[in-house]
Amino acid sequence: MVSSDITRRMLLKGASASLAGLAGVHTLNALQTQPAAAAQGPSDHPYTGKPQPGDDTRTRRMQWWHEARFGMFIHFGVYSTIQRHEWVMEDEAIPIAEYTAHATTFKPQRGCTRAWAKMAKAAGMKYMVLTTKHHEGFCNFHTKLTDYNAVKQGPGFDIVGEYVESARAEGLHVGFYYSLMDWHHPDGALAATDEAARRRFVDYTHGLLRELLSTYGKIDVLWYDVAWPLDAQGWESERMNQMVFELQPDIIVNNRNKLDGDFSTPEQRIVAESGGRAWESCMTLNDSWGFQRADDNWKSSKTVVRNLITCSRDTGNYLLNIGPRPDGSIPPESVRILTEVGQWMQTNGDTIYASDLCHPRRSNYATFTRKGNTLYMHVHFWPGEYVAIGGLKKKVVSARVLKTGRSLQITQDGFRTKFTGLPMEAPDHPVTTIAIECDSEPMQDNIYVRTNKPRGGV
Ligand code: GLC
Numbered sequence: 329m330v331s332s333d334i335t336r337r338m339l340l341k342g343a344s345a346s347l348a349g350l351a352g353v354h355t356l357n358a359l360q361t362q363p364a365a366a367a368q369g370p371s372d373h374p375y376t377g378k379p380q381p382g383d384d385t386r387t388r389r390m391q392w393w394h395e396a397r398f399g400m401f402i403h404f405g406v407y408s409t410i411q412r413h414e415w416v417m418e419d420e421a422i423p424i425a426e427y428t429a430h431a432t433t434f435k436p437q438r439g440c441t442r443a444w445a446k447m448a449k450a451a452g453m454k455y456m457v458l459t460t461k462h463h464e465g466f467c468n469f470h471t472k473l474t475d476y477n478a479v480k481q482g483p484g485f486d487i488v489g490e491y492v493e494s495a496r497a498e499g500l501h502v503g504f505y506y507s508l509m510d511w512h513h514p515d516g517a518l519a520a521t522d523e524a525a526r527r528r529f530v531d532y533t534h535g536l537l538r539e540l541l542s543t544y545g546k547i548d549v550l551w552y553d554v555a556w557p558l559d560a561q562g563w564e565s566e567r568m569n570q571m572v573f574e575l576q577p578d579i580i581v582n583n584r585n586k587l588d589g590d591f592s593t594p595e596q597r598i599v600a601e602s603g604g605r606a607w608e609s610c611m612t613l614n615d616s617w618g619f620q621r622a623d624d625n626w627k628s629s630k631t632v633v634r635n636l637i638t639c640s641r642d643t644g645n646y647l648l649n650i651g652p653r654p655d656g657s658i659p660p661e662s663v664r665i666l667t668e669v670g671q672w673m674q675t676n677g678d679t680i681y682a683s684d685l686c687h688p689r690r691s692n693y694a695t696f697t698r699k700g701n702t703l704y705m706h707v708h709f710w711p712g713e714y715v716a717i718g719g720l721k722k723k724v725v726s727a728r729v730l731k732t733g734r735s736l737q738i739t740q741d742g743f744r745t746k747f748t749g750l751p752m753e754a755p756d757h758p759v760t761t762i763a764i765e766c767d768s769e770p771m772q773d774n775i776y777v778r779t780n781k782p783r784g785g786v
Contacts (some may be wrong), residue, residue, distance in 0.1 A: 358570040381569040395682040396454035401649035404619040413616025429449040434482035440656025445494035451666040454671030457503030465512025503549030520557035541575040553586040560586035600642035608645035619651040629668035630758035679704040688772035704772040710754035722766040731756040
């Protein structure tokens with residue numbers, strides 16, 4: 329193996345793994361004092377702002393997506409059968425013949441996609457994104473371009489087709505993940521150094537995308553992944569996106585075919601983009617995207633809810649992953665977490681969807697979101713009796729606990745805004761929201777407090 333492979337691999341995956349830990353334990357306070365920084369994940373593409381296909385229709389195309397805030401990512405493929413993470417083929421350098429044998433024993437149950445869609449709906453998610461083809465090269469859909477597909481191999485049915493119907497049946501928007509990198513196709517690596525191979529591979533890739541976007545009716549999101557080993561020119565990414573918009577005029581595309589696309593894709597961390605640029609943070613529920621039998625590093629429902637709140641505060645989306653088991657069933661731990669999140673969303677969903685950018689962000693036990701003049705204080709460590717905000721610069725008109733409707737007494741002295749009349753035990757789980765009505769857009773200034781709050785004598 330040459331060392332550049334190792335470097336590439338570490339960039340793609342190692343960085344992602346170390347960042348996974350971060351988002352899980354909430355090192356998101358960088359956002360408390362800093363303006364949003366440009367989002368860049370392991371496979372993310374630095375935003376250039378250059379003109380490109382789709383510019384003139386972006387506002388219209390993206391409206392539903394901005395309101396949605398919460399989506400389900402699904403990683404499902406032959407790797408799910410091997411149960412050792414979706415990178416197992418490369419990580420363990422499995423010979424191609426040994427790997428493809430698993431495609432014949434990959435036998436998801438018909439109807440499994442229904443359960444995914446129902447779970448997404450119950451969790452309060454508004455859209456889904458399924459791996460139509462991951463790096464392993466297996467197509468979860470019917471295609472004329474390769475026999476290495478779900479209809480011809482073990483599954484015996486078009487998983488993507490069933491998924492599209494299931495998502496629509498639940499009223500969810502439909503997304504397709506598509507990995508440009510391909511470990512199965514004979515030209516998948518050769519394309520970088522051999523022009524004839526590149527031509528074949530790019531034609532194959534554009535051909536698969538054309539099929540995907542012509543066969544299943546209206547598709548709402550195209551989610552490219554890992555562009556190795558080519559750059560935008562090599563992939564002919566502009567032509568690719570032009571074709572995509574011709575076939576699907578309302579679709580939105582991400583930035584992982586090395587063009588800016590419509591939104592950035594910070595991975596395993598929450599970092600807002602600046603200047604109104606759209607972003608979506610994608611994240612695993614444990615440390616694996618594809619099913620990994622032994623991975624028990626599950627996030628708590630509290631961590632997931634806090635992450636969702638943080639995305640919503642900064643007007644980004646949260647794309648949260650499930651890695652179904654070989655039969656297509658959702659791991660019970662994921663079901664438990666998503667069910668708890670969904671119960672919370674029943675009361676609190678309106679504080680998340682279609683939120684406005686929120687200025688207040690400093691508290692040691694709460695995170696905020698905003699809609700108009702209403703500030704939502706999401707208390708994750710419940711202090712009991714009262715809560716308070718330092719440096720809130722607007723007059724509070726009323727405040728109530730969202731879960732119970734109980735209204736609270738308010739005192740404001742120019743520095744501290746205090747809400748009293750709260751119970752000792754948190755009224756909601758895993759996070760309690762207090763809706764705070766202000767007389768204009770709520771703003772917070774902590775430096776004002778530090779500078780001006782009267783100090784005592786020595
Ligand atoms: C990375 C990984 C991949 C995963 C993706 C999700 O690029 O290579 O396994 O599908 O991130 O964002």
